[in-house]
Amino acid sequence: MDTRLKTQSQELKSIYYSLSEISSVIRQYINDITYNPKRLEQIENRLSLISNLKRKYGDTIDNILKYLSSIKERLEDLKNYEKNLKNLQEELKECNDALSGVASKLSKKRKKVAKELSEVISKELEELELKNCKFEVSLKRVKDKEGIFVDGDFVKPLINGVDKVEFLISPNPGEPLMPLTKIASGGEISRIMLAIKICLDEADEIPILVFDEIDVGIGGTAAPSVAAKLLKLSLLHQIFCITHLAPIGSMADTHFLIEKKLRKNRTITKVKKIKNEERIE
Template structure:
């Protein structure tokens, strides 16, 4: 669960630390005090979309940090293991900073992570339901994801199989479309790459010849200098009074010395070896000098060939090896384009087989959604009865999708998209005798609040989130409906931590913990503060919510009555 949140320099909040407990926590306070701002900060902490507008005026950055207690079986642990983040004593710390330049910095247990990782972990811990979700409920395109969440693993496994085949199918179809270029484009392409290949083949390239030619060119260009240096080396060794004569004389003297002193034998052998080595080197120098030729024509040939290779390199690759590899690819493409019809036939066969598999998965997905839709409709109707919409009727309509990637069969055309082949829409009739219509055409604000709460109550049992946040879900209701909503929210809190912003005294009375949010002016700046309410303070706050202006003994009596009723409901639940 969410144990603590620290918020700094966020909107009108200068610095605020809020500690939460399990059960139902209700946040109350005057309009504009900053209740929703706290929820906005938590939303950013778990990966919501950030903005520089959240940074308090005059500050460099807004900072949000949350402490969570995560049990050993929670799915977030798998993500943490994959990213190499360790946990101690089941504690998890999320932190996010947003600078006034728009940069977002995310950390989990002190380790820098991407926003995507923060969102994946954070949104598995907390589910925030705000007033904007009423608008989502009015949009049919959002209904499919609600239904799939309700169906859970039964649909998710089938959907993953479907998605894998869908991506394979779309790739095959895109490749097939590329091959369906008109004949003129194909002919032009063939002419062009044949010209390229012909140019390369006429050059009769040899792997590595550019390096060999550069080496030979260098030798020819420096032949005279090389001959001169070799001549000096040769003359230093060979000739009367030169190195070889002196070396031979040293060997003769050493032989005489060795005939007198046996210890000279190793030295003699070393001198003899050196003499023969020098003699061999002298012969090699002579051969090298004789082999050197000053051939201007060969140098011209080499330079012309290198210039030809240079032109080819500008077009086809950085080296002769790269050019030959490019030529090999051209040959493959020519073969492919020349056998276009055969290739298209193979691709069409593979695409057809993939489409067959895809259709099977899509049909299975549709059947599962229809089954889940019937069950969801019954569950919602049951929940709505508890919320005094006894005569409400609901239907989850699953119809074929109209947009996506199409495939034509003999019997018709199938349309696939990333979600399958289905459009999902919730239909509702709020009263007896009314026809089923889309929510956007039937539900009032108060009815939408009750429908959304019914869905949240149902879905909370299918989610792994430890904390659920309701941001003014009681909009547009009062009286006995308000009491029913309060009891429903409390029931959700028996299975998960619930944080709720509310203006209803009935909801505040059901709370296990009451937090009061107030706006104060300090040093010509407005800031938000929060304080837990003790018993008498809780009574006064509920009395204020009842009266709207002044707390009187009568409103206190009403508040105490609500608290007593709430206590009885908790005891009996």
């Protein structure tokens, strides 16, 4: 043998003996393993169950466990259903009692203010040439057996209390009070809204008000009064007023002329800003 490979030959022998020993250990380990079909089946079933749970309740084991915790709490609530229901009913009664008390106090204040508001608006309407017009702020409640108990009756709670507020008018003597929107003409509605806005000017946060033909049905004596009230209201709001009367138009800072013309069998509305001498004409 070539002496130059002696060292490598010894290393190969050492490796051979090591591999033989490792091989013997592995064979012994394999021989010691006991194949258990039932255990294998249990593991496969367990993995299948976990896979199904992930599809239904979460992508991870943590999510599945969180869901398990939540349904355990839910189950505990269901077991104590009667106790929980009783507690909720007591809380609901307390809330209803508190709501009833507040609603009753608010309703009493509204009745007082509604009477005062009806009087001051009626006074304003007289000055706006609606002397025979009766105005009333109506407060009504909607009865509801499942509602809250207020002042001896079950009523429906609304978003702002238990009162349904409505403006009623009777434009002519002998006529019953009816909702404003159902019987008032355009001119009457404008003047009534003007009276309401005058009375509520400080509480009204609407920046722009439009009055359409507010002068319909009024004479020359009422026009200056309407004009003065519009001027007063304009100190707190931007007013747009469509009018045919000079006393009302004269109070404005800016004027526009609105004309309708027929062109090619079509009606065209033209709006033109007028200045200087045109405003007098």
